[in-house]
Amino acid sequence: MSANLHISISAEPIWHFGQLAVSNSIFTSLIVTTLILAFAVGVNLQLTAKKAGKKISTLQNIAEFLVEGLYGLTQSVTNDHGKTRNFLPLILSFFVFILCNNWFGLLPGVGSIGFKEVEGEKTAMVLQQDLSLPAVQAYASETSPLKVVEATGEVGSQPIESQTGIAPATEAPVAEAPEAHAEAKFVPYFRAGTADLNTTLALAIITALSAQIWGFSYLHLGYLKKFFNFSNPIMFFVGILELVSEFSKVLSYAFRLFGNVFAGEVLLAVMGALVPLVVPMVFYGLEIFVGAIQAFVFSLLSIIFYQVATLGHEEHESK
Amino acid sequence: MDTTPLAIGLVMGFGMIGPGIGMGTLVGKALEAIGRNPEATSKIQTNMILGLAFTEAIAIYALVMALILKFV
Numbered sequence: 001m002s003a004n005l006h007i008s009i010s011a012e013p014i015w016h017f018g019q020l021a022v023s024n025s026i027f028t029s030l031i032v033t034t035l036i037l038a039f040a041v042g043v044n045l046q047l048t049a050k051k052a053g054k055k056i057s058t059l060q061n062i063a064e065f066l067v068e069g070l071y072g073l074t075q076s077v078t079n080d081h082g083k084t085r086n087f088l089p090l091i092l093s094f095f096v097f098i099l100c101n102n103w104f105g106l107l108p109g110v111g112s113i114g115f116k117e118v119e120g121e122k123t124a125m126v127l128q129q130d131l132s133l134p135a136v137q138a139y140a141s142e143t144s145p146l147k148v149v150e151a152t153g154e155v156g157s158q159p160i161e162s163q164t165g166i167a168p169a170t171e172a173p174v175a176e177a178p179e180a181h182a183e184a185k186f187v188p189y190f191r192a193g194t195a196d197l198n199t200t201l202a203l204a205i206i207t208a209l210s211a212q213i214w215g216f217s218y219l220h221l222g223y224l225k226k227f228f229n230f231s232n233p234i235m236f237f238v239g240i241l242e243l244v245s246e247f248s249k250v251l252s253y254a255f256r257l258f259g260n261v262f263a264g265e266v267l268l269a270v271m272g273a274l275v276p277l278v279v280p281m282v283f284y285g286l287e288i289f290v291g292a293i294q295a296f297v298f299s300l301l302s303i304i305f306y307q308v309a310t311l312g313h314e315e316h317e318s319k
Numbered sequence: 320m321d322t323t324p325l326a327i328g329l330v331m332g333f334g335m336i337g338p339g340i341g342m343g344t345l346v347g348k349a350l351e352a353i354g355r356n357p358e359a360t361s362k363i364q365t366n367m368i369l370g371l372a373f374t375e376a377i378a379i380y381a382l383v384m385a386l387i388l389k390f391v
Binding site: 007008009073076252255256259260262263293296297300301304 | 362365368369372375376379380382383386390
């Protein structure tokens, strides 16, 4: 059955512009970015064209809710309005971008609409799911007994590579186009941006770099004292630990987000293959929750990262 | 005999023990704290979710290991 589930740990290229390969996760991220931009421009237009006595629109409500909520969250960590105003734009961008990407990955069609590439020729297709109900099986064996027998033989002889023909419903839930080549690989057009390690790594690196920049701008050269402190041996080793933790933070931020979102996609794919009806609904609910929590956690951890970077060691200890 | 599937199962199985215990303890203590001081619910909740994220990261390491074994 695992051979018929489409699970790929890395994003796959869907187009090539010269040397530049556009992967499906980049494509999805661009769509999400466009949507967010459209939202921001829409809110801006409404704010500038606002007349007295007009009712607050839904768009403005959503935007205000987002800004106020995250402002409160940042403020509760930093306790400094100046800092909060500095950090908020990045934090808000992280939150909205990750949230929209996580939820975009749950839309129907994402991961199931794609193409098969056979010898350079692309065939658009939709990944389909057979219902393994007794009635459907009986219908399948009545209408196409030959194909089913053929497919069963193939499944028996080479269980991993078998991708051709209409597979028997009991054995394999995903039926592929009969004309598909044996080596043809299914590539979806869309893949949630955060389900690609490159995206999450990029976000984590942005967080780490901006933390260094703010560390320098708030503490100036005193920021370096965190990492290179020769006053006594203990502080020297603490400095080394701090230096290592700056790098390990990048990895842990990236893997946390990627692991959660990708694990969610695998969970949905497996559940959809096992029980195609009703049961995946529960897991979709779970994934909506997990997507929101992960966006929140990433922003909160970034705030704390910034706050720790902009606090000197002395202040840190006195708190 | 290919022992990779067994390894994947063991990685996930053993890797989930620690985070499972940790998350249970964490949420239990947080609920206890909320029960004692219901006014501090929002603050405790935020910190609890943060702690859960850190605990979960350990489970994610096992998951990443399993994914590497499975797909790489």
